[in-house]
Each structure stands twice: as C-alpha cells, then as structure tokens.
Amino acid sequence: MAKATAKPKKEISMEEALWKSADKLRGSVEPAEYKHVVLSLFFLKFASDKFEAQRQRIIKEGREKFIDNIAFYTKDNVFYLPEESRWSYIMQNAKQDDIALKIDTALYTIEKTNPALRGALPDNYYSRLHIDTAKLASLLDEINKINTDDKENDIIGRVYEYFLGKFALAEGKGKGEFYTPKSIVNLIAEMIEPYDGILYDPCCGSGGMFVQSIQFVEAHQGNKRKVSIYGQEYTNTTYKLAKMNLAIRGISANLGEMAANTFTNDQHKDLKADFIMANPPFNQKEWRADNELTDDPRWNGYEVPPTSNANYGWILNIVSKLSQNGVAGFLLANGALSDGGTELKIRKQLIENNLVEAIIILPRSMFYTTDISVTLWVLNKNKKARTVEQNGNIKKYRNRENEILFMDLRQMGSPFEKKYTELTDDDRKAITDVYHNWQQEGHEETYKNVPEFCFSASKEEVAEKGYTLVPSRYIEFINRDENIDFDTKMKALQSELKDLLIAEEQSKKDLLSVFKELGYEIKL
Template sequence: MAKKATKNEKSIEETLWDSANKLRGSVEPSEYKHVVLGLIFLKFASDKFEVKRAELLADGKEKFIEMKEFYNMSNVFFLPELSRWSYIMQQAKQDDIALKIDTALHTIEKNNPSLKGALPDNYFSRLGLDKSKLAALLDTINNIDTQKDPTQDIVGRVYEYFLSKFAIAEGKGKGEFYTPKSIVNLIAEMIEPYKGIIYDPACGSGGMFVQSIKFIEAHHGNTKQVSIYGQEYTNTTYKLAKMNLAIRGISGNLGEKAADTFADDQHKDLKADYIMANPPFNQKDWRADTELVDDPRWRGYEVPPTSNANYGWILNMASKLSDNGVAGFLLANGALSGGGEEYKIRRKLIENNLVEAIVILPRNMFYTTDISVTLWILNKNKGKQEKSIGDEKRTYRERTEEVLFMDLRQIGEPFEKKYIQFSEQHIQEIAKTYHNWQTYNVIANGEQQSLYKDVPEYCCSVTKEEIAKKDFSLVPSKYIEFVNRDENIDFDTKMKSLQSEMTQLLKDEAQSKADLLNVFSELGYDIKL
C-alpha cells in the first residue's frame, strides 16, 4: 500500500502543489499548469522507460535497448537519452535547463506517434521561468517514485489533483477544461459505460474518459472492450487531454487536431453507446445565421438558435447515439424551459421518448460558476433491454412514456471551503434511485416489482402526458412534491422575483451612496470613489 499522509503530514500532491506555486510569479495559472503537468508526464514516462530498459538488459537483449519497437509493444514510450529524466536532473542547475526540457518533450513526441500534439511546445523557454525555482520543482518531482506501487495510480492521482487545483486557481471563465470529479463519477455510475464506444464532444482534459475506465475496472470489466472518442476546441486543453490519457495508458481518438465540434466535427459518422459531456454553458454566437442550417445533426428537428448553443450540443449528442445509446451531459438550467426553437426541439425530444432523466445539481459544485446546473440523461432505448454490469443482471421496466425528475440541491458536502461535492455514498444512493426507477428489482407473488418510489423534495416519475400539460417544461420543481413549503416552487417565477428584488436593492444601495456623498460634500469634504 502507498503511504498515506497523516493529518500534519503533506501528501505528495500537496507538496508538489506548494512547489509548483513558487513558480507562479508573473506566469498565469493557465500557462504554468502546462509546465508542471509536462514535467510530471516526463518523470512518469521516464520511470516506465527505465523499468522496461532494465527488463531488456536482464533478459540479455542489450542490442535492443535503443530500439523503440521493443518499448512500444509493451505500451511504453521510447525516450532518447536527451529526453530521460536522469539527464534532465543532471542538467537541472544549468542556465539552459528550460531549453533542455523543451527539447526533451519535443523529442519524446517526435519518437512516439501516439503523442502527436500532446506535449507542451516551447513553454519552458518562452515563459522565462526563474532558474532556481524551476530547479526546486524538478527536485520535488524527482522524489516521486511513480513505479513503487503498481496498484496505486500515483501519477494519475497527482494529475487529477493538479487539474482540480488549477481549475480553482483560474476561476470563472477560465477553468472550463475541468469538470469536478464527483460530478463525473455520478454520471459514470448512472449511465454505466461498461463496454462499447464512449464519446465526449467537449472533452476538456479528458476526465470523463478516465472515470469511464475506472468504472469498468471497479466492476471487473475489460477495458479493451471500450473505444474512446472525443473532441476539444482549445489547443492547450487538447494537449492536457492527450497527456491525461497517455499517463494512464488509455488509447483514445481525440481527432487529428483541436477543433470546433460544430464547425469541424472530427467524428462525423460516429455512433456511440455512451456519451458523457460537460459542454460550454449558454455559448453565444456559436454559428452564423447562414451556417450549419442544413446540418444532418438536427435532421427532424428545428435548427438550434444562433443566440445559444445549448440545443446544438443536445442535438449533436442525440444524433451520435447508437440504437441502444445513452447520454449523460450537463447544461445550464435555462435549457429546461426556453422558448422559440428551443421549445420546439425540447418538445420533439420528449415526444420521441429520448429524455429519460432530468437531475438538478446543487449550487457551488463548479469552479467556474456558482449556479445550479442540470444533468440530462437521454436514452435511445428506454426500458426495452436487459443489461449486465459485472455479475449483476438487470431487467428493465417499460419506461418509454416516463421521465424521472430528481432534485439534488439538498445533497452534498463541503469541499475546499466554498465548494460542494458529492461523497461516494451520495453518488451510490443517487445512482441506486435512478437504477431502481429503470428496472424490476423484487419478485413478489410471481410478479416483478420495482423498489422505486416517488420521494417528496427528491424524485418523481412523470408521464409524457403530464409533461405535455405543463407545456413541455422540464423544470423539476413543476413535478416534484415539496411537502415543507406552502406551494411548489416555480423556478422561473422565483428567479424573476429574485431578479426584481436584487434590482431594487442595487438601486437603493446606489441612492444611499449618493445621499451619503452629498452629506459629506455639504460639510466641505470631497470624497473620491
């Protein structure tokens, strides 16, 4: 077992983070995350290389130790001498160490085609990093023995920790590359990506893929029975994703390049068994009025409005589902009740029996926004199948005409002081509710019965006819019973009321400030704000 940090002892992740933070100075977090994660990857790749090299020598294959084929066949990256960690550490105190690191990363990528476009490109030389601080970071990373305990995903753990910390550090508007781990875990436990094709059209740093693989391993499945497909728009984030997968030995097709999923779809003919995604919320001007009007992805539906890409993302994913495909993805709550083309598309999705579950998440789960968001689950084959997850077999109920609504806003635990996350127990209980709703669980008197029951303020199963009576709104508070309140909360009405109250409060504050300044002015004091 890997040594666990005691209460007063810092973990490997925390020690590394403290060392990395010393590099910050004038370097933006969005830049120095590539520096740190690039070095972690270099150490990891070098350690694996050295282990394989030692094996070849022990087997008397000395003449093959510089042939990359003998490394690639064992899923190990070949590292020329100038790219090895031992060489970097020998040069750590030299004035040109930044250039040597850039050269090492470039050489690794050149010698390993699967890493094409994955590693930081000239970050170290370009950023003008403080030599002594960079050397100190190298010393800290040098202390990580990535091969000490094969059962512990040390490098993956460090990488995940750093992605999380960088997302928090970058904050609103800049941390979109990362979806909080507990949300990703929840999606995986609900849609259960056990085998088949997994797709993420806005894959960020690849967290959905990593958790899919962990789900398969936890249920004793075969990771070779899944294929990974993804796409990412931002080039630097595309590199993060490729590195993230490479560190864990996960093969994936992220397209030939970083590209816009709408304008340059890298997987046009893909049909996925599972889709997991956290696309940008409320993306504006995502297409021009005359662009993508006849795109096959919205065939049978209205063209999504140019003012907001939410329904563009929905239809992109719906179009890529296989006949038994299921998708779990996140959107801003506004998509639950929008009008115009959004209303028409939402109505058809419901009438076509694609919408399976709508789950409201708590506020303050994301590092980029404090709003509550929605987890949507679409299913191309609701209630018409049997499924095996490991040793467990499930018989599905006929839920074609129903939608499950869940409200998780009262669930969660504090995280990093101001954030909320789901515990492992929370995730298991939420997923169990969903799976109980989907399936027959109990055989009584020769009849199959379900363990699922509607629970006030938590969950409610609603027929398509009931949703039609609410004008195809998917706002959970219109359906879930709230027993401790005088009346069910209408989200739209409540938000408009709060908006009005906030507007008045701000006006009152401005007036009070003006009155106070006038008082000081009359007393002969001029206050500058």
C-alpha cells in the same frame, strides 16, 4: 536509518508542491499559463518514474540485455525514454543556462520515440517562455518532490483541476472552461455504465471523462479493450493535454486529426456512439453565425438551435451521435430546463420522441469555476422493454417511453476543500440505485417517489406543465413553515437580536474610545 527517513520528508503532497511550483513562476508568466508550464514537466517526471520502475523490473527478471528494447516498455503501457528525456538527466542539468532547451529537446525526443504521443507535447515551448534559469531550476526542484505513485488514474486531470481551482478568476469564469469533478464523472459513469462499445465526448477537455470511465470499467471487472474512445476538443493546448493524459494511461483514443470546433469542423461526422459523456461550455454565446449551420444534418427533424445560446446545439449534436441503443449523460446550466422560444420547441420534440430519460439537479458548489447548481441530463435512444447482458449480468428493462425520472440532489453531498461540495460513494449509490431500480422490471417493488428527492412523471404530466423539465415542478416539496412554533421562533430571534445590539453598542464604545485616545474625541 537516516536514509530511510529522508525520503518521506522529501515527498510532499501534490497540492503543496504545485502551490510552491506556482510561486516560482510568479512574475515570469501569466497565471493562465501556470498549468501548461507545470504539466509538461510533471508529465516528464511521471513518465520517467514509470520508465525507471519498468527498467528495474526488467533487470530483476534477469533480462538486462533488453533494458533498451522499446517493446519491453510499450507492452506494459510504459513510454521508452532515451537518455536525454529522462528526469534524472533534466535534474542533473537543472542549473545549466540551456536547461529550457534541454527540456524542449526531452519533450521532442519522447514524442518522436513514442507514436502514441504524436502531437501531444508542446513544441519549443520553454525556450520561448524565457523563464530565468534560477526560477526554472527552482521549479524543477519543487516538481522533483512530488510522489507520482497515484492510484486514482487521472493524475494529469488532478493537476489541471488544481490550477483551475487556484486561478479560476484569472482564466475560468466566463469562458465555460470547467474541469468536471471526479464525483460527477463517476456518477454519470455509474448511471449509464459504459462497459463496452463506443464512448464519445464532443468537448473532451483534458480527457478526464475518459480516464474515469475506464477506471470505472476496470473497477467493475470489465475489459477496457472493449471500449472504443472518440472525442473532440476546441482549444489546442487542452487537446494536447488530453492526448498526453490518455497516452500516459495507455488508453487508445481517436481525438480527431486536430483541435477543432465541434460544430463547424466535426471530426467524427459519421460516428454512432453507444455512450456519450459530456460537460459542454455553459450557455455559450455566438457559437455560430446567423446564416451558418442552418441546414446541418445534426438538426435533422428539429428546429435550428438559436445563435444566442449553444445549449440545444450541444443536445442535438449528442442526439445525432447516439446509436440505436445509445445512452448519453451530460451537464447543462439549469436554464436549459425551461427556456422558451426555439428551445421549448426542441425540448417538446425531444420529450415526444421519447429521448429524455432522467433529469437530475446537482448540488451547488461542485465546480471550481462556478458555484451554480447544474443539471445532469440522461438521454436514451431506446426506452422500450428489452433484455440486455451487461458485463456478465442480465438486466431486464421495462418500457419507460411514457415516463421521465426527475431527481433533486441539492440536499445531498458533503463539504470538500472547505467551500466545495462532492457526492460521496454512498450518495452516488443511493442515486444510481433509484435510477436503475426505476428502469427495470419489478420497479413497483424497488422504486417509489420520495418527497424532495425523486418523482417519476408521465409525458402527459410534463405536457400539462408546458414541457418544462424543472424537477421542482414535479417532485413533492414539504412546507416546513406549517410546523413552525411562531412563539418559539420569535423568542429565539429576540435573543439573537439582543446579542447583536449589545455587540454593536460595545463596538461603538470601543471606537469612540480609540478616537479620544488619539486626541480626536467624537462628541455625539
């Protein structure tokens, strides 16, 4: 019995273990490096736990002679790990002086043995860090306590998200590096429903959009093999992280030949995607030189986006990648809704070209690295009436070319980790029901404008307001000040102010008393 109760004591929450892991690294590496140091070790343990579970499954099935046959692992999306790549081997040697080299060798060997991981794992990374052997051994002990049996799928993203949250000030703010929270990714997936076809993310980060999208498909009895994934990422370490994140889930993806700038080195020039999900860097400055990309085919028929802000560069890149029936859901800072100058000209044309389907303001404090409210844009290349079979269901879409749906979600969401907000399952269902009801035939029965929540505006109404896409310019808001009882309100304020003045007077007396006791009486 003692042995049975020992395991739960050993297994601590992932967040607790990660915090203790970070503690072990203090003074050895910069905070911005923590996630990279921990993630590869975490990956080794995760991959090894899956390997050992598969190994036991093979033995249980009476196929011991195949326990070192790679095919018996890869058929179930499990990586085969040679002896020197297994977590048990790493832990047996954790206190050896050459443990950093052994970790690098383990990562090199597992990548060499599994083609899906080619280019995903760090090369000779731990040897170059020169972390004290005792600290590295202690770090391995903490990671060893993590239970990797996580059913949420994006476990690598969860670790990445944790470090962004803990060290946002050190690395995230001002750089536009945002991990997209799961509730937002789920909302986008539930709205655009990427059941089959090509799914693209031009700034895929750690690959969380892809992982959660595939989870969405599987949760709705779809077939993930019908989804082809294409992505691109600028930062090399994050590019490797994305490859690792997808490979460990058995998700095939084309992330391009290398980490590269989507604007200056497009890895998917001829791609036409059925679905696009993205969270581009907000308000990216100096994203191109004045004389650079001026005749890029992605701006075809539109003004060239200004060098001062990449928001409309991202929008036009997304538009250029949509197939004839393609749908995109992506996030932008709220300023993009009403920017003037060149952005206004582009926005006007997007509206006149019937591409803008929905504009949705999200609640504040949903991101770890910024507390601002941001906008979810939904673009649709085909807003005409049509009938579509989708994941076994027949949907009859009405013509929406003359309409744009505006939604304001700032009164929705629930507290998350004290200072953050997330959209609950019920929130997302309410939002997606409104959106899908508005899209389809018979919407007169199922959709209606709701004050402070949603409004369906005609193109003419949008034109009259100067082509602004700020939802509050269309959604009706109730003036609650008209219903305030002035006398009651003033009496409440009077009572509050009295309490504050009494407290202030008491604090003043206490302070004067302390100084008097110290022999430094203050006479007023």
